[in-house]
Amino acid sequence: MKRPELLSPAGDLDRLKIACIYGADAVYIGGRDYSLRANANNFSLEEIKEGCEFAHKLGKKVYLTLNIVFHNEDINGVYDYIKEAVLAGIDAFIVSDLFLVNYIKDNFKVEVHLSTQDSITNVESVKYLKNMGIDRVVLAREVRGCDIKKIIEETKMPIEVFIHGAMCTFVSGRCVLSNYFTGRDSNRGGCAQICRFLFDINDEKDFSMAVKDLNMSKYIKDMIDIGIASFKIEGRMRSPFYLAVVLSSYKRIIEAVLNNTLTDDILNKEITILSKVSNRENSTHFYMKDADISDQYYLGRNENSNQDYLGIVIKKENNLYTIRQRNYFKVGDDIEIITPNLDIIKLSVNNLLNEHNEKITVANQADSIIKIEIQEELPLYSMLRKPYLD
Ligand code: SF4
Numbered sequence: 001m002k003r004p005e006l007l008s009p010a011g012d013l014d015r016l017k018i019a020c021i022y023g024a025d026a027v028y029i030g031g032r033d034y035s036l037r038a039n040a041n042n043f044s045l046e047e048i049k050e051g052c053e054f055a056h057k058l059g060k061k062v063y064l065t066l067n068i069v070f071h072n073e074d075i076n077g078v079y080d081y082i083k084e085a086v087l088a089g090i091d092a093f094i095v096s097d098l099f100l101v102n103y104i105k106d107n108f109k110v111e112v113h114l115s116t117q118d119s120i121t122n123v124e125s126v127k128y129l130k131n132m133g134i135d136r137v138v139l140a141r142e143v144r145g146c147d148i149k150k151i152i153e154e155t156k157m158p159i160e161v162f163i164h165g166a167m168c169t170f171v172s173g174r175c176v177l178s179n180y181f182t183g184r185d186s187n188r189g190g191c192a193q194i195c196r197f198l199f200d201i202n203d204e205k206d207f208s209m210a211v212k213d214l215n216m217s218k219y220i221k222d223m224i225d226i227g228i229a230s231f232k233i234e235g236r237m238r239s240p241f242y243l244a245v246v247l248s249s250y251k252r253i254i255e256a257v258l259n260n261t262l263t264d265d266i267l268n269k270e271i272t273i274l275s276k277v278s279n280r281e282n283s284t285h286f287y288m289k290d291a292d293i294s295d296q297y298y299l300g301r302n303e304n305s306n307q308d309y310l311g312i313v314i315k316k317e318n319n320l321y322t323i324r325q326r327n328y329f330k331v332g333d334d335i336e337i338i339t340p341n342l343d344i345i346k347l348s349v350n351n352l353l354n355e356h357n358e359k360i361t362v363a364n365q366a367d368s369i370i371k372i373e374i375q376e377e378l379p380l381y382s383m384l385r386k387p388y389l390d
Contacts, residue, residue: 001224001258004231007063007160008247011236012041016051016062018240021340021381023251026061027051028094030236031085034078035065036117036189045084052089061091067115069187070097079103086110094138101132111135113160116172117187121147126155136160136229141214142171145287149226158229163216164246164274165234167285169195169209212297215282217250217271221257241309241326244383245277248342255342269389276388277306310335310384311363311370321378322355323363325370329384330362336389337374339382344389347374 008024010016019027029035029051030042043051052062064085068074082093082104092111093104096118104112113136114120114129121140129137138160139148152159168175175186177194184190195209214234216223223231231254233246249270256262275282283295307327315322329335331352337345352360355369363370 002227002229003258004224004228004254005160006247006250006254007230007232008243009165009233009236009238010051010243011238012043013047013051013054015236015238015240015243017054018381019243019247020055020058020060022244023247023340023342024060024243026063026091026230027055028063028065028232028236030065030189031081033081034068034070034074036067036187036191045088048085048090049088052091056089062089063092063094063113064090065094065115066100067094067096067117068189069117070099071188074188082108092135098132101134105133113138116140116162119171119174123151123154126151126157126159130155130157138230138232140172141167142286142291144289145219145222145226148223148228152227159227160230160232161223161228162214162234163220163223163231163250164214165238166213167211167234169211206298208298210297211285211291211295212281212283213278214285215274215278216284216287217253217274218267219284219287220250220253221262224254224257239306239309240312241306241383241385242277244338245273245385248338249273252342273388276308279306308386308388310386312384313378313380313382314369316378316380319373319375320353321372321374321382323370323372323384325363325368326366328362328364329386330364334387336385336387337376337378337382338385340379345376345378346387346389347376 005025006023008019008027010019010027010029016027032042032044035042055062086108092113094113094115096115101112112134114134116138119140120137121143126137136158141162178184178186178192181194182192184192198206198208201207253270256266281297285291285295309326310329311323311325313321314324331349333349335347335349337347351373353371354360
């Protein structure tokens, strides 16, 4: 079995670092221009350089999205921007507009990946793109597993597919709801996620067009078996905590599959963990069958923020760990610690100090500095959370 790449979103430098530390083999990022998440805190060229240096030191790769639908006025400056991004250390560009392919391939030694925005779903398209010199295709989310297998077998093209996160209600990139309702162009980075809103239709209140989120954890073995090159997580706006939990969960599943140690117990544990960090129902959508009414999610947006993230280890002196606290917890609480080594450590909090080393009983101020004595050896960037496992 070939080891697949685990590919993480990274909305900013902090997320890029957490993704690399928590098991991503590569990250995809957006620059300030030409990327489909214009409202994310996108990377400046200096940040791209810093992110590439950080990732490369850990043996990870960085891909830059250039996947807006280019209008004439968008083309000014893109060639210079690509040159700068290559100098900054980018390993691949994710493009949707084909005019960029020859320019990049003729001038630079970096890979070109075709974005999911191009909705590629069949063998012939992939063969055509391979002949153009494209190095990888990110398939449309709407392709069944048996068709992914056929594409890989008949083209030998490295194929990337989404395994986790939000789905577009409409075939990705074929939607103008956001343009119509808000004037924000979803194909130039402005999607306002209108499909998640609640609509009143014919006096029927609260109808939403949204679909459930994608979760392919149960099918990772199958996806490795058919030779998918890259497993992609959605969500450049997701929090560092979300990324750490989701990436480490998928990484453990992938390692267990490759080592032939995956059991139902292990898988169910990871499914439980992934369900805790998600605030919407999920589905496998098109992988096993055409999506149907069971894949719809009628409840609209779910704005409940996750309160499970308690803090992150930012310093250690022997067994005294300095934590940047996030959500409320107190002495006597049972908590879990996840580590960049993919361990999950259970702990009962019995020793809390404030930043002046004075005893406290509760940690209740977001972003404050606290200290905890912990006997286990924890790496920096370990994260404290509410218990997810019995
Ligand atoms: S409004 Fe919904 S379906 Fe349309 S582009 Fe945005 S997320 Fe996709």
